[in-house]
Amino acid sequence: MNAFATDMTTAPDGSAEAAAREELLRVDNVSLSFGGVKAITDISFDILKGEIRAIIGPNGAGKTSMLNVINGFYHPQEGTITWQGKERRKMKPYEAASQGIARTFQNVALFKGMTTLDNIMSGRSLKMHRNFFWQLIWRGPAEAEEIEHRRKVEDIIDFLEIQAIRKTPVGRLPYGLQKRVELGRALAMEPDLLLLDEPMAGMNLEEKEDMSRFILDVNQEFGTTIALIEHDMGVVMDLSDRVVVLDYGKKIADGPPEDVQADQNVIDAYLGVSH
Amino acid sequence: MFYREAGQFKTSYKADQALMPILQDRIGLLVILAIAFVVIPVLANDFFLTSIMIPFLVFALAAIGLNVLTGFCGQLSLGTGAFMGVGAYAAYKLTTIFPDANVIVMVLLSGVFSAAIGAVFGLPSLRIKGLYLAVTTLAAQFFLEWCFIRIPWLYNDNASGAIEIPHREAFGVVVSGAEATPIVRYFIVLSITALIAFLMANVLRGRIGRSWMMIRDMDIAAELMGIRPLQTKLMAFAVSSYICGVAGAMMVFFWLNAAEPSSYSIALSFQILFMVILGGLGSLSGSFMGAAFIWILPVFLKFIPGTIGINLAAETVEHVTFMIVGALIIFFLIVEPHGFARLWQIAKQKLRVWPFPY
Ligand SMILES: Nc1ncnc2c1ncn2[C@@H]1O[C@H](COP(=O)(O)OP(=O)(O)OP(=O)(O)O)[C@@H](O)[C@H]1O
Numbered sequence A: 001m002n003a004f005a006t007d008m009t010t011a012p013d014g015s016a017e018a019a020a021r022e023e024l025l026r027v028d029n030v031s032l033s034f035g036g037v038k039a040i041t042d043i044s045f046d047i048l049k050g051e052i053r054a055i056i057g058p059n060g061a062g063k064t065s066m067l068n069v070i071n072g073f074y075h076p077q078e079g080t081i082t083w084q085g086k087e088r089r090k091m092k093p094y095e096a097a098s099q100g101i102a103r104t105f106q107n108v109a110l111f112k113g114m115t116t117l118d119n120i121m122s123g124r125s126l127k128m129h130r131n132f133f134w135q136l137i138w139r140g141p142a143e144a145e146e147i148e149h150r151r152k153v154e155d156i157i158d159f160l161e162i163q164a165i166r167k168t169p170v171g172r173l174p175y176g177l178q179k180r181v182e183l184g185r186a187l188a189m190e191p192d193l194l195l196l197d198e199p200m201a202g203m204n205l206e207e208k209e210d211m212s213r214f215i216l217d218v219n220q221e222f223g224t225t226i227a228l229i230e231h232d233m234g235v236v237m238d239l240s241d242r243v244v245v246l247d248y249g250k251k252i253a254d255g256p257p258e259d260v261q262a263d264q265n266v267i268d269a270y271l272g273v274s275h
Numbered sequence B: 001m002f003y004r005e006a007g008q009f010k011t012s013y014k015a016d017q018a019l020m021p022i023l024q025d026r027i028g029l030l031v032i033l034a035i036a037f038v039v040i041p042v043l044a045n046d047f048f049l050t051s052i053m054i055p056f057l058v059f060a061l062a063a064i065g066l067n068v069l070t071g072f073c074g075q076l077s078l079g080t081g082a083f084m085g086v087g088a089y090a091a092y093k094l095t096t097i098f099p100d101a102n103v104i105v106m107v108l109l110s111g112v113f114s115a116a117i118g119a120v121f122g123l124p125s126l127r128i129k130g131l132y133l134a135v136t137t138l139a140a141q142f143f144l145e146w147c148f149i150r151i152p153w154l155y156n157d158n159a160s161g162a163i164e165i166p167h168r169e170a171f172g173v174v175v176s177g178a179e180a181t182p183i184v185r186y187f188i189v190l191s192i193t194a195l196i197a198f199l200m201a202n203v204l205r206g207r208i209g210r211s212w213m214m215i216r217d218m219d220i221a222a223e224l225m226g227i228r229p230l231q232t233k234l235m236a237f238a239v240s241s242y243i244c245g246v247a248g249a250m251m252v253f254f255w256l257n258a259a260e261p262s263s264y265s266i267a268l269s270f271q272i273l274f275m276v277i278l279g280g281l282g283s284l285s286g287s288f289m290g291a292a293f294i295w296i297l298p299v300f301l302k303f304i305p306g307t308i309g310i311n312l313a314a315e316t317v318e319h320v321t322f323m324i325v326g327a328l329i330i331f332f333l334i335v336e337p338h339g340f341a342r343l344w345q346i347a348k349q350k351l352r353v354w355p356f357p358y
């Protein structure tokens, strides 16, 4: 905190910029392996409040594993994670959720048997508290709570322009719309940090444009911090404030998109130059 | 065309998320309730009540119980019969210990015991899934059956090893024991089943029902949305076993009058499971359809051929029933895992677009 305070005073461009630089999450020297396979080796980076932080790298670089570490799905063998100034030990995924971390998945992980509406409502689970006996009766508090959260969910449905598929079981939706519903479900959690694992994979140009617009809007209108994994370099350059590049589980570059793009290590990694 | 919601606009979320947002459905439900509470009691004879309606309602309730666990929460169980047995034995002990208490209350209370035991046997569900979990519930089935046989205290040291339901009165009428009339039994069973079905419909459309379905559809994602897997599954086990327990207690108190351990065997577990599969996994109305089909089909087969002059032996009826049910189960598992309930939906969809075929 102290180091941070001095940093603030020396920040040349005033307090607004400084406030935007507050650290939300920091990963220090994290290593993760599965048996013999080293998925992540000694990686450190930070995510600042309010930014869009891209994580890129070739296939199998360890990007998804990194997200899994952040939201408690994998426990790294070494290293620490500091969330909102507090170092955290082993954490279960549902604890990460209750602390404000939401995510979408590389392979859509929607609740297939439920409608779009119910999928997004499920994002409100942590914010709903009426117990079993109120639910049995329904009339009164349980119904009131359901309506209150339904309003918030309808706002998200409007925002994502998916009104027409509200009552459609998500299993019947085309892939692009499923990804959109999945974003809606994560947004319903009103997270502090939103982890997006390849939100535009397999989309056509128009769908990508829509999705980019949603991501930017979420970041700018709601001020949500976003960590974004994406293979489309154009999208990464346009959307992100800073980029971490992983290759074979190691961090090979970190910085603003233009710098990273020009970095020789990064160019080599993407061209497959041997190590 | 006949069944459509055009013109029925919802002006509030309250109306939109009502149990039955479409008018035709609400009318349908009212008609069914009127038939169940008025028409059948007036018209039906004792045979119809005792051999068809009472067992059908008992099984429908048990199917709802299993559906909560398997259809809505995705945890396969083969211990339904034993959990029903726990309810039966618990109610029997309760009414032995408190002979003056209202036996209907005792039946409703007995479910609490099966809920507790169900939750204990649900503990392995944190680590194991699918068929492996089914095997642990099978172990529960055999262990509990063993208890029903080996613990004489459970059946009051009765020489026959069976429980025999004593004469009990409530509100001045005989409600259990041999003297209880079919019509009284029918009203009790109907009221309890309808009440529990209604309460479960409420739970299933809210936060808790959703959390069960989240675990069923994608447990990893559910956990990342803040659902605690163990608590959620144990709750499903407890609620499901409560309902099955009450159904099991009703089975002996208001239908059979006496029961042996074999009444609650693995065969019963499978019977209820088949009702759930045929009716539709994850559908309350399907639970009724499945129970009706599996219970009434054999009765039907027994009597219809006789009326048109064909005589079928009892064994033939049984075999034909097995074959039809077996074939249908294979059909549904492969073609339409959501059972009759889904076929009914498709039929409604067709009515909506009638006379066009799409
Ligand atoms: N659960 C697991 N068990 C074993 N190995 C794993 C597991 N998860 C990831 N790995 C391995 O860790 C490495 C990194 O995988 P990861 O999925 O994080 O890559 P990625 O950067 O997301 O790749 P992609 O762009 O293909 O999604 C790979 O070699 C992968 O095989």
Ligand SMILES: [Mg+2]
Residues within 6 Å of the ligand: A063, A064, A065, A106
């Ligand atoms: Mg990945």
